[in-house]
Amino acid sequence: MFGADLIGRPISEVDTPALVIDADAMEKNIADMATYFAKAPAELRPHAKTHKSPIVALKQIEAGAIGATCAKLGEAEALQQGGVRDILIANEIIGKRKIARLVGMARHCNIAVAVDNEKNAKEISDAAVAAGSTVRVLVEVNIGMNRCGVEPGKDAIDLVKKVQKMPGLNFFGFQAYEGHLIMYGTRAEREEAVRASFDPLIETRKQAESEGLEVPVISGGGTGTYDITSQIDGVDEVQAGSYVFMDAKYNTVDGPGDKFSPAIYLWSTVVSRPSTDRVILDIGLKTATPEMGMPAFLDFDGATVDKMSEEHGIATVTSEDARQLAVGDQVRIQPGHVCTTVNLHDNYVVVRNGVVEAVWNVAGRGRSQ
Ligand SMILES: Cc1ncc(COP(=O)(O)O)c(C=O)c1O
Numbered sequence: 001m002f003g004a005d006l007i008g009r010p011i012s013e014v015d016t017p018a019l020v021i022d023a024d025a026m027e028k029n030i031a032d033m034a035t036y037f038a039k040a041p042a043e044l045r046p047h048a049k050t051h052k053s054p055i056v057a058l059k060q061i062e063a064g065a066i067g068a069t070c071a072k073l074g075e076a077e078a079l080q081q082g083g084v085r086d087i088l089i090a091n092e093i094i095g096k097r098k099i100a101r102l103v104g105m106a107r108h109c110n111i112a113v114a115v116d117n118e119k120n121a122k123e124i125s126d127a128a129v130a131a132g133s134t135v136r137v138l139v140e141v142n143i144g145m146n147r148c149g150v151e152p153g154k155d156a157i158d159l160v161k162k163v164q165k166m167p168g169l170n171f172f173g174f175q176a177y178e179g180h181l182i183m184y185g186t187r188a189e190r191e192e193a194v195r196a197s198f199d200p201l202i203e204t205r206k207q208a209e210s211e212g213l214e215v216p217v218i219s220g221g222g223t224g225t226y227d228i229t230s231q232i233d234g235v236d237e238v239q240a241g242s243y244v245f246m247d248a249k250y251n252t253v254d255g256p257g258d259k260f261s262p263a264i265y266l267w268s269t270v271v272s273r274p275s276t277d278r279v280i281l282d283i284g285l286k287t288a289t290p291e292m293g294m295p296a297f298l299d300f301d302g303a304t305v306d307k308m309s310e311e312h313g314i315a316t317v318t319s320e321d322a323r324q325l326a327v328g329d330q331v332r333i334q335p336g337h338v339c340t341t342v343n344l345h346d347n348y349v350v351v352r353n354g355v356v357e358a359v360w361n362v363a364g365r366g367r368s369q
Contacts, residue, residue, distance in 0.1 A: 002346070002347050002359060002361075003347060003349060003356075003359030004359065006349065006356045006359060007356050007357065007358065007359065008355065008356065009355070009356050010354055010355055010356075011267065011330075011349075011351050011354050011355070011356065012330065013356075014267055014349055014351075014356060016266075016267050016268050016269040016282055016283075016330060017266050017267065017268050017269075017282050017283045017287045018266070018267040018347075018349050019264065019265075019266060019267075019287075019341075019342065019345040019347070019348055019349065019362075020264065020265050020266070020267045020332075020348070020349045020350075020351050021245070021263060021264055021348045021349070021350045021351065021360075022262070022263045022264070022265070022351060022352075023350050023351065023352040023357055024352055024353075025261045025262065025263035026056070026059075026244060026245065026263040026264075027059070028261060028263075029243055029244050029245070029246070029260045029261060029263055030059055030060055030063050030244060031063060032259065032260065033046075033060075033063075033226070033240065033243055033244075033260075034060075034063035034064040034065070036226070036227065036230075037064060037065075037230070037238075038064060040227075040230040040231065040238075041230065041231060041233070042221075042229070042230035042231075042232075042235050042236055042237055042238050043065075043066045043236060043237050043238070044060070044064065044065045044066065044226075044230075044237075044238055044240065045065060045066050045067050045068065045069050045088060045219060045237045045238065045239055046060045046065050046068060046069065046239065046240060046241055046243075046244065047068075047069040047070070047071075047090070047222070047239045047240065047241025047242075048068045048069060048070045048075060048079055048084075048241065048364065049069075049070060049071045049075065049241055049339050050241035050242050050244055050245060050338055050339045050342065051241075051244055051245065051342060051362075052075060052078065052342060052343065052362050052363060052364030052365050052367070053082070053348070053360060053361075053362060053363055053364065054078065054079050054081070054082020054083055054084050054363055055082065055360050056244060057079055057082070057084045058082070058083060058084060060244070061084070066086065066237070067084070067085070067086030067087060067088065067110070068084050068086070068087050068088070069087075069088045069089075069090050069219075069239040069241070070087060070088070070089055070090070070364070071089070071090060071091050072089070072091065072364075072367055072368055072369070073089060073093055073098050073101055073102060073105075073367075073369065074364065074366075074367025074368060074369050075089075075364040075367050076089050076105065076111065077101070077105065077367065078363040078364035078367050079363075079364065080105060080108060080109045080111075081363070082363055084109070085109050085110055086109065086110040087109060087110070087111050087112070088111075088112040088113075088138070088175075088219060088237075088239075089102075089111070089112065089113045089114065090114055090138075090140075090175055090177065090219070090239060091113075091114055091148070092113075092114055092115060092116060092117070092120060092140070092148055093113050093120075093124070094120055096123070096127075098369070099123055099124055099127045100127060100131075102124065102127075102135060103124070103127045103128045103130075103131040103133050103135060103168070104131060104133075106128065106131075106133040106134065106135045107131065107132070107133045110136070111135060111136065112135070112136035112137065112138055112172050113135060113136070113137060113138070114137075114138050114139075114140040114148070114175040115137050115138070115139060115140065115159070115163065116139065116140045116148050116149050116150050116159070118159060118162050121137060121159070121162065121163050121166060121169060122166060124137065124168065124169065125166035125167060125168035125169045126168065127168065128168025128169065129167055129168040133168070134168055134169065134170050135168060135169055135170065136169075136170045136171075136172040137163055137169045137170065137171060137172055138172050138173050138174055138175040138217070138219060139156055139159050139160050139163060139171075139173075139174055139175070140174070140175040140176070141156050141174050141175070141176045141201050141204065142176075143176045143177075143178055143197045143198060143200070143201055143220070144178065144180050144181070144197040145177060145178065145179040145180040146180070147177075147179065149175075149176070152200035152201045152203070152204040153200065153203075153204055153207070156174065156201075156204050156208075157204060157207060157208050157211070157213070160208055160213055160215075161213070164213065171213075171214075171215075171216075172216055172217060173215050173216045173217035173218055173219065173236070174201060174204070174205065174215065174217075174218045174219070175219055175220065176198070176201050176218060176219070176220040177220050177221075177222070177239070178194050178197050178198070178220060178221070178222075178225060178229065179222070180197075181193050181194050181197060181224075181225065182222045182223070182224040182225055183224045183249070183250070183253045184224075185254075186254050187254045187255040190224065190225065190228060190254075190255070191228045194225050194228045194229060194232075195228070195232060198220075198229070198232050198234075198235065201218065201234075202218075202232065202233070202234040202235075205218060205234055206234075216236075217236040217237055218234055218235045218236055218237070219235075219236065219237035219238075219239060220235065220237075220238070220239060221235070221237075221238035221239055221240060222238075222239060222240050222241065222242070223240045223241065223242040223243040223246075223250055223253075223256045223260075224250070224253050224255065224256055225238075225240075226238050226240040226243070226256070227255065241339070242256075242338055242339065243256060243259075243260045244263065245262075245263045245264035245335075245338045245342075246260045246261065246262050246263060246264070246334075246338065247262075247264075247292075247334060247335045247336060247337055247338035247341070248293055248294070248295060248296040248334045248335065248336045249292040249293050249336055249337055250338075251296075251334070262298060262334050264334070264335065264338060264342075265298055265332040265333055265334050265335075266283050266287060266288055266295060266332075266333040266334075266335065266341070267330060267332065267333075267349070268281045268282055268283045268313070268330065268331050268332075268333050269281070269282045269328065269329070269330050269331075270325050270326065270327055270328065270329045270330075270331065271312075271327065272327060273325070273326060273327055276317075276323060277316055277317055277318065277323070278314065278315070278316060278317070279303070279315040279316075279317050279322070279325050280312055280313070280314060280315070281305070281312070281313035281314075281315060281331070281333065282311065282312070282313070283295065283305075283308070283312075283313040283333055284308045284309050284310045284311040284312045284313055285308050285309065285310050286310055286311060286344060287341075287344055287345070288308065288313070288333070288335055288336065288341050288344070289335070289336065289337050289340040289341050289343075289344070290308055290336055290337075291336075291337060291340065292336050292337035293336040293337070294306065294307075294308070294336050295308075295313070295333045295334055295335050295336045295341075296333065296334045296336070297315070297322070297331060297332070297333060297334075298331075298332040298333065298334050299331065299332055300317070300319065300321055300322040300325075300331070301319050301321070301322070302317060302318040302319025302320075302321070302322050303315055303316070303317045303318070303319065303322035303325075304316055305333065313333070342362060342365065343362075343365055343366065344365075345362055345365065346361065346362060346365060347359050347360065347361055347362060348360045348361075348362060
């Protein structure tokens, strides 16, 4: 097993670049979110796209979450193989071969999947009937993100009616993700916008129920909106994921930025000091992703990663402290966007009080099919 020899060793002996979980900080994030949801009207179904690990998902469930969310069938399989029993794929599963895997999984765990297309729903239903299983299905509704989803109102209700008649499906409710607002504005501006974006869907639910259609759940929400979406009357599940580790982008978001702590970092080495104000790190595009902003130094003010190439992180240091960094020094760098950064790594090195406690495989990493 990779890293078995590291267990019990100080972090200074961990070779870089490595993806490290701060176990205390992760457990605190999980516990703090669980405490919030113990009193919230909605349940927590954390998105595993962040950690891609059944070990972390089971910790969230042990703390009170009702199951896991994921984006891909491959991620769902990795969770199921690791012992997670209740999984929502908040995404469409298209094509014969994938549908065969989906209905097979449905025999071994409680699986739910999003649909926004009648033909796709019928293919899942037919495959489920042939396999002797049933699949829970959420009709995905577009609440402003303009990604997948039918429109609220008549389009959504028409698809629900069709799904309810399909013998291999169990209508489970509506999937709706307010991804366009997840980091929007101040906490107060976000609340107003999120409530407005859910209004048409809540109306749709009422309309469906008035026509005698039972709508078990509405599922949506993320780390930037968990304490808004969970309070909307009619929303039952929240899919926050990033809170478990946080990242440099979410740190800047009013709300979660103050409530959750950085619990993951890239353990990195200074490989060159070409000038007083330039530090070169051994993290680059093969270890960290830049699409939501650059990774950030966790322990130094006046130090920024400005640019990354494949194997190098190019940083500017302006403070006295950061200027002391020398070739061979190791530093903690927080990912800019945690979910896609984790996807670049095979293993987590789990550290508590500076000592390696475990090494976990990132089981769902790269499982994009
Ligand atoms: C469908 C869906 N739900 C929930 C989330 C929540 O993510 P986060 O906790 O990172 O805001 C995401 C993120 O991409 C998503 O795609």
